[in-house]
Amino acid sequence: MLLSDKYPFLTNFFETAIGVGADSSQKRLSHSILLYGNDLDSQYTLALEIARLLNCTGDRSDNCQCLNCKWIREGKHPGVQTITRFHQDSKSKAKQSIPVEVVRSIVKSLVISNDYHKVFIFCDKDSDEDGAKIQGLNRFNFGEESANTLLKSTEEPFENVTFIFLARDREDLISTIVSRSQCFYVPTKERADFSYDKVEKVIANYWEIPRAEAFDFSERLMTAADENGAEVVLEQMQNYMLGVLKSNPGQRFLVDDIRSVELSKKELPLKMKPDTIFDELALKLIR
Numbered sequence: 266m267l268l269s270d271k272y273p274f275l276t277n278f279f280e281t282a283i284g285v286g287a288d289s290s291q292k293r294l295s296h297s298i299l300l301y302g303n304d305l306d307s308q309y310t311l312a313l314e315i316a317r318l319l320n321c322t323g324d325r326s327d328n329c330q331c332l333n334c335k336w337i338r339e340g341k342h343p344g345v346q347t348i349t350r351f352h353q354d355s356k357s358k359a360k361q362s363i364p365v366e367v368v369r370s371i372v373k374s375l376v377i378s379n380d381y382h383k384v385f386i387f388c389d390k391d392s393d394e395d396g397a398k399i400q401g402l403n404r405f406n407f408g409e410e411s412a413n414t415l416l417k418s419t420e421e422p423f424e425n426v427t428f429i430f431l432a433r434d435r436e437d438l439i440s441t442i443v444s445r446s447q448c449f450y451v452p453t454k455e456r457a458d459f460s461y462d463k464v465e466k467v468i469a470n471y472w473e474i475p476r477a478e479a480f481d482f483s484e485r486l487m488t489a490a491d492e493n494g495a496e497v498v499l500e501q502m503q504n505y506m507l508g509v510l511k512s513n514p515g516q517r518f519l520v521d522d523i524r525s526v527e528l529s530k531k532e533l534p535l536k537m538k539p540d541t542i543f544d545e546l547a548l549k550l551i552r
């Protein structure tokens with residue numbers, strides 16, 4: 266599926282802002298862009314698309330075969346870099362976060378001009394192996410010192426440099442980055458799957474669990490959340506409930522339960538403690 270079909274509004278916006286459309290005077294693309302939402306893969310694809318539009322020397326179509334577009338598709342464009350805590354320039358062994366020396370070397374490199382529009386995509390990965398999953402930035406993997414070092418260079422932005430930040434939530438980045446960035450919410454378009462293998466042992470027949478065991482239930486959910494992430498656990502709980510509801514449409518309590526889980530999902534990014542969220546949820550589900 267072409268990106269322009271998946272996100273027509275966003276790709277139209279970027280094309281116009283970058284000057285593909287006829288009316289490019291109204292919109293301008295900032296030198297600092299924040300994409301946020303739960304679908305990090307789509308964010309990353311969009312970021313590459315922005316980099317491609319900024320560098321294309323052809324007709325900028327989805328299938329453009331100019332050298333810049335080809336290089337970006339093959340992941341070897343010299344001006345387009347993905348910066349994660351696994352970045353190879355890093356000398357430090359501890360790779361909990363994007364090291365400040367990596368950011369300093371980026372800032373230094375900005376003064377060297379070349380023919381490219383430099384694009385730095387800041388995000389996280391779950392490992393440094395090929396095929397690692399793209400993850401969002403937060404205050405641990407993109408610490409304040411690194412962020413501030415980068416910010417200094419955006420005070421007087423270079424004409425041919427764009428920074429793109431990927432995150433689940435705007436609040437995951439320090440406010441000075443957010444306030445200086447053009448922020449775009451990237452909606453999740455595809456449910457990855459309807460599996461519930463990570464929670465099945467905990468949630469199977471949960472309506473049979475006696476009320477007195479609600480907090481045990483919550484604890485088991487927390488354990489699953491520690492192992493797989495709270496978002497995955499909540500998503501899979503809903504998958505399970507939807508599955509049961511499909512074969513038992515008369516069980517209306519499931520509709521209420523799916524709503525309760527939805528509420529918990531909304532509370533998660535608000536920085537409520539996951540154990541509080543799971544406790545409250547358990548008390549609603551275990552009647």
Ligand SMILES: [Zn+2]
Nearest residue numbers: 321329331334
């Ligand atoms: Zn091109």
